[in-house]
Amino acid sequence: MKTLELATSFSIDPDASWVREHNAEARDVLEAHKADKPIRVPVIGDDYPHMHGFYADEIDLDYREYYTNVELMLHVQLEAARRRAEMCIYDRPLGELPDRWDLVLDHHPIQTPGWLGCELLFRSDSVIAHRHLDLSKDECIAMEMPDARTGGHLKVIGEMIEEMTALCEGMTYLGRPVGPVWNGVTWHGLLNVALDIRGQELLSDMYEDPEFVDAFLLKVATWCDALEREWGVAENPGAFHFSDHGIEMLSPELYERFIVPIIHEMNKRRGAPPWPSLHHCGSGTHLFPIMQREFGLNDIGALTWPLVDIAKVRRDLGEHIWIYGSVADEIVKFGTPDTIYDAVRELMESGAKGSGRFALGVGDLLRGTPMENREAFYAAVKEFGRY
Numbered sequence: 504m505k506t507l508e509l510a511t512s513f514s515i516d517p518d519a520s521w522v523r524e525h526n527a528e529a530r531d532v533l534e535a536h537k538a539d540k541p542i543r544v545p546v547i548g549d550d551y552p553h554m555h556g557f558y559a560d561e562i563d564l565d566y567r568e569y570y571t572n573v574e575l576m577l578h579v580q581l582e583a584a585r586r587r588a589e590m591c592i593y594d595r596p597l598g599e600l601p602d603r604w605d606l607v608l609d610h611h612p613i614q615t616p617g618w619l620g621c622e623l624l625f626r627s628d629s630v631i632a633h634r635h636l637d638l639s640k641d642e643c644i645a646m647e648m649p650d651a652r653t654g655g656h657l658k659v660i661g662e663m664i665e666e667m668t669a670l671c672e673g674m675t676y677l678g679r680p681v682g683p684v685w686n687g688v689t690w691h692g693l694l695n696v697a698l699d700i701r702g703q704e705l706l707s708d709m710y711e712d713p714e715f716v717d718a719f720l721l722k723v724a725t726w727c728d729a730l731e732r733e734w735g736v737a738e739n740p741g742a743f744h745f746s747d748h749g750i751e752m753l754s755p756e757l758y759e760r761f762i763v764p765i766i767h768e769m770n771k772r773r774g775a776p777p778w779p780s781l782h783h784c785g786s787g788t789h790l791f792p793i794m795q796r797e798f799g800l801n802d803i804g805a806l807t808w809p810l811v812d813i814a815k816v817r818r819d820l821g822e823h824i825w826i827y828g829s830v831a832d833e834i835v836k837f838g839t840p841d842t843i844y845d846a847v848r849e850l851m852e853s854g855a856k857g858s859g860r861f862a863l864g865v866g867d868l869l870r871g872t873p874m875e876n877r878e879a880f881y882a883a884v885k886e887f888g889r890y
């Protein structure tokens with residue numbers, strides 16, 4: 504088993520002039536964006552504990568060990584968090600310590616499929632995958648909700664959280680406290696979870712047996728609600744979100760017929776108005792006008808260009824929409840600094856950046872992207888993203 508020696512300082516000099524200049528520009532750009540008086544398209548560098556693919560490359564990490572060895576998971580998250588504050592690839596102030604080092608029991612994205620009993624596939628070079636259960640309609644109707652705390656893979660997650668929490672007890676890293684450990688238990692959309700259980704047949708069911716689909720989707724939504732209440736903020740979970748991996752396969756008619764009523768129903772049960780934010784890394788732009796009308800869609804994250812014509816989304820929905828886009832992984836991962844420059848110029852000239860309310864992200868910092876490509880991407884946005 505791999506163990507990691509934890510660093511005792513940043514590997515960059517936080518007082519170096521290039522760091523001070525970078526930090527000043529990053530702050531200006533972010534503040535201007537937030538104030539809706541943009542000076543340049545920001546490149547957002549989120550700081551989630553599961554963003555460690557670049558670091559896995561640096562240490563040649565075997566993800567089968569990362570996902571099963573809690574001490575290794577803890578060390579990777581701390582070291583990757585430090586490295587994220589050293590890389591000049593986004594508008595994020597560098598060389599600054601957080602108040603505390605947040606951690607997660609990182610079994611993204613299989614917490615819900617694992618709960619339902621889907622087979623999990625651990626792989627050396629990427630996140631955990633899973634297979635659909637592909638149950639028959641009768642089995643779907645008969646299926647009962649696994650225990651929302653200990654059902655299926657959640658038992659493993661619970662035990663690992665206890666172990667990680669014990670490891671961080673009293674621990675500091677670079678002089679700051681380590682923890683708490685977030686459970687990371689979440690779900691990625693109503694249709695997504697329903698497909699995990701019923702499989703692709705669910706799409707034919709929409710034509711052949713709509714009553715079954717209505718009942719089954721409501722049942723799945725009720726389960727997602729219970730899961731979220733069990734692992735989240737139980738008293739007030741807020742709105743029932745409508746971000747959903749898989750919905751791009753639906754026509755506007757099917758989306759309105761099957762999904763919209765259940766989102767409304769769940770929000771009614773929670774006594775919450777719709778939450779106007781959407782995460783959408785797919786190509787389901789044909790559904791956005793419905794979301795705007797039904798849920799007050801106001802901001803969209805993870806929109807991927809050129810899979811999606813972001814300029815058209817802006818034209819369809821209006822200038823007031825906040826868009827957080829990204830450039831397709833294949834372009835940044837497999838391109839050269841020159842092709843990345845060309846792609847970013849094309850995106851910026853397409854109308855996507857509008858007169859503001861547009862930012863780009865660097866995604867989950869997955870494995871296999873050369874650091875010089877990430878640097879070229881940031882440099883290109885600095886050059887072509889000015890207002």
Ligand SMILES: [Zn+2]
Pocket residue numbers: 748782783784785805
């Ligand atoms: Zn996504």
